[in-house]
Amino acid sequence: MDPKLLTQLAIIVELGSVTKAARKLNVTQPTLSRSIKIMEDRVGGPLLRRERFGVSPTEIGRRLAEEGRRILYRTETAQTMINEWKHGLAGELRVGVGPMLAATLMGEFFAELMNAPPGYSLKLHSETAARVTKRLKDEELDVAIIPFELNVAEEGLFRELLFQDRLAVFVGENDPLARTKQVEPKALAPYQWIAVGETSGLFDLTRETLDRIGLPGVAPTIENSGDVTMTFRMLESAKTCSLLPLMQLLPYLARYRVAPVDLNMKLQTRNVAFWTTQASRDRPEVLDFLTRLQRFLSDRFSPQSLPEPEM
The missing domain is CATH 3.40.190.10 (Periplasmic binding protein-like II)
Known part of the structure; x- marks a missing residue:
């Protein structure tokens, strides 16, 4: 199947309209209709249902549109790499951050980082620690700033304590x-x-x-x-x-x-760690990012300010 046809189908399904897709792709509507006809002849059945306010995919149309979206994503990723290289960015670092850290310390850290940008691009993802960990293990992220103690298998992962918390x-x-x-x-x-x-x-x-x-x-x-x-x-x-x-x-x-609340008892610790994969831990971007983050945290947390570990 021609990748170009799959990407056209993906855009039609996303917009729910052949007319809107033609406008976005800067082609005529008859051109797109011919593309759909070519694919339907190849499949041996319809890819789209004509409805009152546009179109919707059939089951095979939806699955082929998903492949088209993957092609579009890879194409856009490649173009981003080219643009970053032209602007002197040597690589990229995909960073996962828990939602609490994103709303507090890490938002401030990334704002400060922009005053002295690194020589690589940053792709930031904020999700729960469980989801961030899964993406790290699936190699969709390079590093993660999440709790130290996790209820997950740690095979292939490396962690370093950033600061104590409770x-x-x-x-x-x-x-x-x-x-x-x-x-x-x-x-x-x-x-x-x-x-x-x-x-x-x-x-x-x-x-x-x-x-x-x-x-x-x-x-x-x-x-x-x-x-x-x-x-x-x-x-x-x-x-x-x-x-x-x-x-x-x-x-x-x-x-x-x-x-x-000043409770009359101490609750459990919730320390924060820098997580990465064993394969990525020695990458220059990872080491530079960790150094910058440690410097940022050392300015905010003195040893006296940290909570006592739970006994």
Whole structure:
């Protein structure tokens, strides 16, 4: 099958219209119709269904369109490589970041990085730690900034501790518990709990922590595996609480209008690590990125500011 025909089909399916696809491809509609006819003759059946407001793919049309999308993606990737090379970028680094880190420290790090850009391009992906780890193992990412302790097989992966952290219960900054010392866990029982995907998606830490602090009958009302700023908004505006990493959030309490609860017990550690594959760990881009990140973190975390490890 001619790759050009597959990419044309992919664009038709994406736009749901032969007319719109012809406009995007800068060809005439009869030209595209002939392309579809060629493919349908090859397949021996229709690829598109004509509907009132456009077209939709048949089963074989959908599968062929997926192949066309893959060809388009590879073509665009190759063109990006060429453009980056022309602009003096020697390579690329695909970086995965957990959503909490993306909303806090790593956003600030990448902003600072732009003041002294590296000699390679960066492709950033923000997803839950479980998904980032899978993409790292599938070689879709080169490095990841995610929790140190993961409930996954570590074969073929390399990790290095970046900084120590521990979990804390957070509420809105105007909540009475934000100003109370040595809070008993039972005071949290009436609150609606929000489980954030970056923690609950791996060890199910919210439920585990509720059991640990003596609230086994309490369950999260909401599980948020997406943008953590939604969680901050709920904490600010309602009688809710959430289990979140303490050190990552401390510099941003005023921005997100949240506060940690001073519980009368310490919760478990949630240290952060730099993850990569054994094959990538010695690449110049990986080593340069790690050095820059360590320098950035050392300016923000002194040894005295780090939480004590859990006993």
